[in-house]
Amino acid sequence: xxxxxxxxxxxxxxxxxxxxxxxxxxxxxxxxxxxxxxxxxxxxxxxxxxxxxxxxxxxxxxxxxxxxxxxxxxxxxxxxxxxxxxxxxxxxxxxxxxxxxxxxxxxxxxxxxxxxxxxxxxxxxxxxxxxxxxxxxxxxxxxxxxxxxxxxxxxxxxxxxxxxxxxxxxxxxxxxxxxxxxxxxxxxxxxxxxxxxxxxxxxxxxxxxxxxxxxxxxxxxxxxxxxxxxxxxxxxxxxxxxxxxxxxxxxxxxxxxxxxxxxxxxxxxxxxxxxxxxxxxxxxxxxxxxxxxxxxxxxxxxxxxxxx
Numbered sequence: 599x600x601x602x603x604x605x606x607x608x609x610x611x612x613x614x615x616x617x618x619x620x621x622x623x624x625x626x627x628x629x630x631x632x633x634x635x636x637x638x639x640x641x642x643x644x645x646x647x648x649x650x651x652x653x654x655x656x657x658x659x660x661x662x663x664x665x666x667x668x669x670x671x672x673x674x675x676x677x678x679x680x681x682x683x684x685x686x687x688x689x690x691x692x693x694x695x696x697x698x699x700x701x702x703x704x705x706x707x708x709x710x711x712x713x714x715x716x717x718x719x720x721x722x723x724x725x726x727x728x729x730x731x732x733x734x735x736x737x738x739x740x741x742x743x744x745x746x747x748x749x750x751x752x753x754x755x756x757x758x759x760x761x762x763x764x765x766x767x768x769x770x771x772x773x774x775x776x777x778x779x780x781x782x783x784x785x786x787x788x789x790x791x792x793x794x795x796x797x798x799x800x801x802x803x804x805x806x807x808x809x810x811x812x813x814x815x816x817x818x819x820x821x822x823x824x825x826x827x828x829x830x831x832x833x834x835x836x837x838x839x840x841x842x843x844x845x846x847x848x849x850x851x852x853x854x855x856x857x858x859x860x861x862x863x864x865x866x867x868x869x870x871x872x873x874x875x876x877x878x879x880x881x882x883x884x885x886x887x888x889x890x891x892x893x894x895x896x897x898x899x900x901x902x903x904x905x906x
Contacts, residue, residue: 600745601720605693616640642686649682652813653855653877659812661859667852669875674853681855681877688723688879695722699741707738707769709799709899712762716780716805717821718747723779723882730888736895740765744785748819751781751831755788762789762797773799775898777891779882780805780856781825783848784835791838799898800845802891805854805881809836809862827862840867845898849890851876 620633669677691698699713699721711731713724721741728739742761744754765774776798778786783806790798807814810827824831840846849871850863856878857863864870876884 599720599743600747601692601718601743602695602722604747605689609689609693645685646682649678649685649855653678653681655813655816656855656858656860656878659858661852661861663852667872667874669853673875677853677855677875677877677880680880680883684877684879684883688719691725692720692722695720695725695743698722698725699728701740701768702738704768705738707771708902709895710738710740710765710769710771710774711736711895712758712765712774712776713739713741714758714776714778714782714785715741715743716778716782717825719780720745723879726883727777727888727891731892731895734888734892736892738769738771748821750820751784751788751824752792754781754785754821755792758785758789759793766797773797773902775799775802775895777802777804777894778806779803780807780878781821782806783808784825787835790841790844791835795841795844798844799902800847800894802847802849802894803863803865803868804849804887805851805857805863805878806848806865807857807862808848808865811856811862812858813856840865842867845869845894847871847890847894849873849881849887851878851881854878854881 616637713721713727715721715723720743724741728741731739740761742758744757762774766772774797776786783803786801786803807825810825810829810832812827814822814825823829846865846868848863848865848868850857850860851873852860853875854860854863854877871890873884873886881887
């Protein structure tokens with residue numbers, strides 16, 4: 599809700615300011631129709647600058663990469679294009695998140711799925727993941743939108759706990775598969791530290807900065823301060839080992855554009871799955887990520903059937 603409200607408010611203010619400017623400066627040399635045509639150009643150019651900025655920061659603070667995972671100039675160009683293309687549609691997805699990622703009607707589901715977004719986002723970022731899971735026959739897919747965006751991760755973990763209980767009640771299930779992107783992975787881990795894993799069938803994190811990201815120094819807010827490498831909050835979280843009985847998969851990219859250094863996503867006690875040539879936001883549109891998520895859900899449901 600918070601992110602959607604902010605995006606809608608920002609869009610209205612930006613359009614109003616642009617309209618006033620166009621009205622004042624329109625002339626026979628630059629007619630109003632050209633201002634209308636230029637509007638999407640300005641939007642796309644702004645996103646290009648943003649993508650270049652945060653990608654450049656990730657390159658500056660990049661992890662040392664083995665020769666086998668280096669992608670060269672062509673691979674880098676493809677990576678940046680995929681990340682930019684994802685960014686173009688990110689805001690609309692989050693603005694219309696209620697329509698794009700609705701929770702299913704209450705129905706018995708042996709092991710439901712709960713998706714948890716990252717910082718400054720909402721459930722809209724899961725639109726493609728939800729669609730791909732449904733195509734693979736995965737039912738019972740729920741998502742959480744937490745906030746306000748810059749509050750403590752502990753606040754988000756409490757909201758996650760409430761949502762999880764609601765999902766389990768709606769599906770008459772005892773545990774769920776939980777999947778978190780970016781900071782969503784840390785929200786899940788904060789929940790595990792506070793409540794344990796009795797209601798969790800398995801965990802998958804996607805591009806999660808388990809040891810922080812240098813990008814967090816570029817922004818303000820409690821949650822961002824907690825995400826800074828070496829923060830007391832991260833130190834306390836990582837001092838608690840994962841439950842050895844809980845299967846946790848950390849899927850991440852050697853070329854993540856928002857987690858720097860990228861090896862911050864390595865998590866002791868988890869199954870690390872590293873991929874190559876995919877940016878941070880583009881991870882949520884990557885076929886390998888879809889396949890792994892579907893496989894983890896299928897395996898968790900098979901475990902539940904065997905345990906009957």
